[in-house]
Amino acid sequence: MWLRTAFALLLVALLGAPPVARAEAPPLAREGLIFESSFEQGDLRGFYWHNNKPEVVGAPHPVRAGERSMRAYLHRFESENPYRTEVIVGSSQDAPEGTERPLIMEVGAEYWIGFSIYIPPDFVPDTFRLSDVVFQMQATPDPGEDYRSPVFALEIDEAEWRIIVRYDVRRESPPGNEFTDNQTIARPALGAAVGAWTDWVIHVRWAYDDSGYLQVWRNGEQVLERQGPNCSNDERGPHVAIGLYKWPWRPNAPAQWEHRTDNRLFYYDEFRIGGAGASYAAVAPGDGAPSGAAQAVAPPPEPTQPPAPTLEPTPVPTPTPTPTPPPDDILSRLLRWFQALREALTG
Numbered sequence: 001m002w003l004r005t006a007f008a009l010l011l012v013a014l015l016g017a018p019p020v021a022r023a024e025a026p027p028l029a030r031e032g033l034i035f036e037s038s039f040e041q042g043d044l045r046g047f048y049w050h051n052n053k054p055e056v057v058g059a060p061h062p063v064r065a066g067e068r069s070m071r072a073y074l075h076r077f078e079s080e081n082p083y084r085t086e087v088i089v090g091s092s093q094d095a096p097e098g099t100e101r102p103l104i105m106e107v108g109a110e111y112w113i114g115f116s117i118y119i120p121p122d123f124v125p126d127t128f129r130l131s132d133v134v135f136q137m138q139a140t141p142d143p144g145e146d147y148r149s150p151v152f153a154l155e156i157d158e159a160e161w162r163i164i165v166r167y168d169v170r171r172e173s174p175p176g177n178e179f180t181d182n183q184t185i186a187r188p189a190l191g192a193a194v195g196a197w198t199d200w201v202i203h204v205r206w207a208y209d210d211s212g213y214l215q216v217w218r219n220g221e222q223v224l225e226r227q228g229p230n231c232s233n234d235e236r237g238p239h240v241a242i243g244l245y246k247w248p249w250r251p252n253a254p255a256q257w258e259h260r261t262d263n264r265l266f267y268y269d270e271f272r273i274g275g276a277g278a279s280y281a282a283v284a285p286g287d288g289a290p291s292g293a294a295q296a297v298a299p300p301p302e303p304t305q306p307p308a309p310t311l312e313p314t315p316v317p318t319p320t321p322t323p324t325p326p327p328d329d330i331l332s333r334l335l336r337w338f339q340a341l342r343e344a345l346t347g
Helices: 004-018 329-347
Strands: 033-037 056-057 071-076 084-089 110-119 132-138 152-157 160-167 179-188 196-204 213-218 221-227 239-245 264-275
Touching: 071 084, 071 239, 132 179, 132 213, 132 264, 152 196, 160 213, 160 221, 239 264
Parallel strands: none
Antiparallel strands: 033 264, 056 071, 071 264, 084 239, 110 196, 110 264, 132 152, 132 239, 152 160, 160 179, 196 213, 213 221
């Protein structure tokens, strides 16, 4: 009785025990941010534009994290503006979309910037020098000065990324697009970027003297480290634009330029800006590797090895059975009993 009772109590304890709680990973600390957008609100709040307005999209479009991303499309002949589809980062990430108040960084200050860009699988590289500017930081000119080319530009030129830095040490910049120096300082290959997301992190201290520095990482690998001037000698520092600027498609571009394509499409996600109190981890896109449509093309599988042949078992000889003695029937036992009795009597 006691054994049956113990078994019943054990069964109840096992079936009624609460499930063991799994420890969840702590959320990624993103400290020191001054602007953040993954477009999850479904609009371009915090941004404004002076050209074609990019779209906020979801599945089945590529998305780096969450459920939405920003789509920047441009057609050389069909878009209202044939050469620019981008947004400018505003001073408040919660401002209604279209609020024209840029986030202007300070000369002499340190910033961290992160974002991710997706290049569709059918991307066609254009001819040499007819590049696509896919991210830029533009100097904020002093009153009376002209806007010029960006002091930092991330471009795609043929089958390479191109990082360009421009600076001007003069207090008064002359008219036109002239700088003290204009350098292409890194040209990492596109490689597996086509058909996948590429994550970028930029660490910069804006300066027009030797106190400036610039570091750039692509997918966690550092591709640039530079000490020295990196902006214009202006009262205010640069501001940021993300999206597509295809300057060779401007109406006044030379007609003899040969273009390999008439349209361009990129996607953007996971955009962040942090100040000196931020870090690489604070602005880096995502919490890990992209998933689903966001992944780079997987490497081909390893060749399948033919299965090892199945060995036939070695036959084991069947042992010869031991002969079974004849049955000890009642007649034999009576005969033996009679013989033993006779020997006893005649003994």
